[in-house]
Amino acid sequence: MxxxxxxxxxxxxxxxxxxxxxxxxxxxxxxxxxxxxxxxxxxxxxxxxxxxxxxxxxxxxxxxxxxxxxxxxxxxxxxxxxxxxxxxxxxxxxxxxxxxxxxxxxxxxxxxxxxxxxxxxxxxxxxxxxxxxxxxxxxxxxxxxxxxxxxxxxxxxxxNAVIVLPNDKLAKTLDKKVSLVNAFFESNRILQDVLLGLTTTISQSGLINIDLNDFIAVVDHQGQAAMGVAKQMPGEDLQLTINNALKNPLLEDVDLTHAKGAIVSVMASENIELSQYNFIGETLHQQLDESALVIIGLTIVPELDCELELMVIATGIQTPTEHSAVIVDASTITPQKERFTSVELLNIHEFLKEKSDSSNDDKHDLAELDTPTYTRNLNQSSAG
Ligand SMILES: Nc1nc2c(ncn2[C@@H]2O[C@H](COP(=O)(O)OP(=O)(O)OP(=O)(O)O)[C@@H](O)[C@H]2O)c(=O)[nH]1
Ligand SMILES: [Mg+2]
Known part of the structure; x- marks a missing residue:
């Protein structure tokens, strides 16, 4: 035991x-x-x-x-x-x-x-x-x-939340001559990324804007779960990255506007701005069902080979299609060796506070960060 x-x-x-x-x-x-x-x-x-x-x-x-x-x-x-x-x-x-x-x-x-x-x-x-x-x-x-x-x-x-990753798709990006052992190993990297992204997101966002009940609410929806991933290269637009994550071929068959929840894992270098973080939450929120709960976690990866990487898991999608709707298309995920060797596990609250202090344009009150985006939006709309 x-x-x-x-x-x-x-x-x-x-x-x-x-x-x-x-x-x-x-x-x-x-x-x-x-x-x-x-x-x-x-x-x-x-x-x-x-x-x-x-x-x-x-x-x-x-x-x-x-x-x-x-x-x-x-x-x-x-x-x-x-x-x-x-x-x-x-x-x-x-x-x-x-x-x-x-x-x-x-x-x-x-x-x-x-x-x-x-x-x-x-x-x-x-x-x-x-x-x-x-x-x-x-x-x-x-x-x-x-x-x-x-x-x-x-x-x-x-x-309720079942994510199916076909090995064929996981291996899609691999060299044709890759041995079986390597194919397994490489596809495990993607599984590893998915699990690591999720567990880190939950652990870290627990420090700021979710509690266990939020998480339960997101995974506990009947229906399917679907996933999209996108990378942002330097100079690229954040909106484009979000669109790419949502345009992932695996999401083609599903209507995200019916998704009841989403868990979003953001991996970024230390340069991420508070406004970018907020933008991701707000944009995703607009794409899903009005009442959807969006949970966002952030992981700082200093040697990330891109500016930012987004993983979105949408839950509670009410499509009566078969498994294709929950399939991950791995062609958008490049397994990277040693990617997580020097990940910093950070306290999101402190990190965002730092960002907030250093940003003059940002109008967000820090107290707001303790409130899930969804609840903030509700409060704002009922206030206004
Ligand atoms: N991505 C990936 N897939 C694997 C790996 N090992 C096995 N698989 C897949 O998982 C399926 C089930 O294999 P295993 O997990 O070895 O089977 P098991 O659950 O141990 O079942 P038994 O050995 O029959 O008791 C296989 O048909 C492969 O497609 C792996 O390391 N990585
Ligand atoms: Mg076995």
């Missing part, structure tokens, strides 16, 4: 579970990144050998009887039974955190079978849950893809 570090009230405890081979690989890579103290990585697998090599502090072997430590042999039913067998331990780990992330690959036995079952536990315990899963490369064959699609369908019944 593990001890989560003692937390202050404002910082939610986040548990990221990597489930099955893919999930464990992803969180192994994630464990190389600088994470906030409130983020706990947990490796869960039926495969004892894979767990032995895991670099996570907390590891849980599920289904000892069911699988004898040998994996679920690409049989989701076995993965499901393994999770059932270990329900008590899973429940205990899930119960300890305030916010839960599950990540893994759909198409094998453990991830496909265990993740939906674990999602049902998290939902039953009323935990806000975000699930990020991959679907197989097409070269892995029809059968795996069928299993994966069934798994995603099942998952959708248990979790």
């Amino acid at each position: 593990f001890d989560l570090l003692a937390q202050t009230k404002q910082t939610p405890r986040i548990a990221v579970f990597g489930i099955g081979g893919c999930g464990c690989n992803t969180i192994n890579q994630l464990s190389q990144s600088p994470l906030n103290d409130n983020v706990q990585l947990i490796a869960v697998n039926t495969d004892a050998q894979s767990l032995e090599t895991s670099q996570c502090e907390t590891r849980l072997q599920i289904g000892l009887e069911t699988t004898k430590g040998l994996g679920a042999g690409a049989k989701p039913q076995k993965g499901h039974e393994a999770a059932q067998e270990s329900e008590a331990q899973l429940r205990e780990l899930i119960e300890l955190a305030d916010i839960i992330f599950f990540t893994g690959g759909m198409g094998g036995g453990t991830g496909t079978g265990a993740i939906p079952f674990m999602a049902s536990i998290a939902t039953e315990l009323n935990k806000p849950l975000v699930v990020v899963v991959t679907t197989p490369f097409s070269f892995e064959g029809h059968q795996r893809n069928l299993l994966a699609n069934k798994g995603v369908d099942e998952l959708m019944q248990h979790a």
